Amino acid sequence: MDNSYALTEAVYYILLSLCSPQHGYGIMQQTEQMSGGRVHLAAGTLYGALNNLCTKGWIKPLPNEMGSRKKEYQITERGRQILSMELVRLRQLVANGETVLGGTENEK
Amino acid sequence: MKNKKTVYKWWWAWDFEEEEQWLNNMAMEGWVLDGVGFCTYHFVWCEPGTYTIRLEMRGYDNEYMEFMKEMNTEYVGRMAQWIFFRRKSEYGDFDMFSDIDSRIAHLDKIGKLLLYIGILNMVFGFVGMFEPVHVGFLNLLCGCLLMYGLGQIHGKAKELKIERLFHE
Numbered sequence: 001m002d003n004s005y006a007l008t009e010a011v012y013y014i015l016l017s018l019c020s021p022q023h024g025y026g027i028m029q030q031t032e033q034m035s036g037g038r039v040h041l042a043a044g045t046l047y048g049a050l051n052n053l054c055t056k057g058w059i060k061p062l063p064n065e066m067g068s069r070k071k072e073y074q075i076t077e078r079g080r081q082i083l084s085m086e087l088v089r090l091r092q093l094v095a096n097g098e099t100v101l102g103g104t105e106n107e108k
Numbered sequence: 109m110k111n112k113k114t115v116y117k118w119w120w121a122w123d124f125e126e127e128e129q130w131l132n133n134m135a136m137e138g139w140v141l142d143g144v145g146f147c148t149y150h151f152v153w154c155e156p157g158t159y160t161i162r163l164e165m166r167g168y169d170n171e172y173m174e175f176m177k178e179m180n181t182e183y184v185g186r187m188a189q190w191i192f193f194r195r196k197s198e199y200g201d202f203d204m205f206s207d208i209d210s211r212i213a214h215l216d217k218i219g220k221l222l223l224y225i226g227i228l229n230m231v232f233g234f235v236g237m238f239e240p241v242h243v244g245f246l247n248l249l250c251g252c253l254l255m256y257g258l259g260q261i262h263g264k265a266k267e268l269k270i271e272r273l274f275h276e
Contacts, residue, residue: 008276010207024178042206043179044164047172048213070178 007086010049013039015083018059018075024050027073058082111153113139118147121218122260124163124190131161135194144185144192159194160202165218166191189221208272215265219258226254
């Protein structure tokens with residue numbers, strides 16, 4: 001199941017952001033930064049996605065630091081596997097697009 | 109000049125987007141939502157356009173409220189199942205949801221509640237028909253209205269589902 005479906009853009013960027021520990025606001029900022037401001041994660045969507053990803057075991061919450069109320073998350077080994085599989089899928093997607101449409105890489 | 113005002117207004121649950129639009133128009137005029145009650149909206153004066161208002165139907169969830177605080181979002185109040193949030197515009201665009209799936213999930217949540225209350229009213233309505241005092245028709249009327257609302261919500265969700273065939 002996990003391997004045959006494409007990841008949503010939100011999930012893809014959340015997983016990428018969590019390659020280093022991050023709290024909710026950090027994930028949102030990093031996603032916007034990486035996508036050049038194109039991908040914006042709204043609070044309700046992000047909260048739902050974080051809970052679902054924890055249930056799936058692709059990310060995990062980190063123990064709260066003393067005095068901090070902000071919850072931090074990090075990607076799991078399974079999450080990393082999912083990301084690399086997605087990367088393979090995306091590469092194929094781009095390669096096929098370039099072959100058909102004649103991307104810059106094919107032009108000599 | 110008075111810097112507070114209260115407006116009494118009724119909105120149907122299925123018109124929550126229009127309600128949100130109205131609240132944001134008020135905020136653009138300098139009246140930002142500061143408290144809610146049954147059909148009651150309390151506003152305070154502030155620089156026009158300082159805040160964006162959003163509504164969400166959701167049960168009580170302390171963890172979620174903490175999360176929203178972390179996202180620079182202020183809790184304004186709660187009316188039945190509806191939570192009212194506001195966020196300063198300086199933090200950028202403020203939306204509750206950023207993908208089609210979570211929008212559909214939210215509409216489904218509203219639809220489910222309308223369905224339950226609607227069915228309950230229908231049942232009470234039918235039972236009430238056999239009572240000596242005929243008040244059951246009020247329940248039936250109420251049930252019909254809620255079913256109409258359910259139809260409205262389904263319509264919105266259906267549009268999004270068609271959109272999802274092409275986009276995320």
